[in-house]
Amino acid sequence: MALTLGMITTDSTDPVPLAAWWAGRFGAEVDDPYGGEFVFVRGGSLPVALAFQKVDDPSPGKNRLHLDLGAPDLDAEVERLVAAGATMVGRRGEEGFSWVTLKDPAGNEFCVAGADEAAAEL
Template sequence: MALTVGMVSIDSTDPVPLARWWAEQLGGNIIQENGGFFVVVSLGEAAPRLGFQKVGDPTPGKNRIHLDLTADDVEAEVDRLVAAGATRVAEHEMPGFSWVTLADPDGNQFCVAPGHEG
């Protein structure tokens, strides 16, 4: 069996601006808007796509799936994301690894950690 991640979908009450925000932050492009009901962002040939689906009432509480992003300079990237509208939620550290949890403009949490070599 060979499965491939084709898309990660995110619920939103207003998916178009959220898709635009993520496309801008990740250097992607909106490739489908589907009347604002389901917006697709491409991050390049090899990367999974992000889908933003219109829902009347998003699931309450912490999102059960989140993006784990990496950056060479975590603090600079976190500062950039906050300036663009993200909210810093928490900083985490464990032996040999640290990361920052943020929330996008809709409140969906995601993490930024140092990139890994090799």
């Protein structure tokens, strides 16, 4: 039997606003059937659901799993994300393949590459 990816889940001390922030980035909808304890983000341009689970004490340090996103216009997308509340960590890579690392409002790192560059790496 082969595994399938059901969703990507992030721990959060306050999952509802974090889910809403991510929903806004993907044009997706927030579904909160468990009263803020486990919140889903579905639809929009997401290929799978994102989930945000309430925890009292999130894991310390750098997150070991992160989203790698693609955008047709990298600079415009980074500008849009920062204007929406993301924090720039830095530009990475080299000529031919570069990306930008950012943090969401809860401090979780994620990366954005130009869509053509990201597809070429697959």
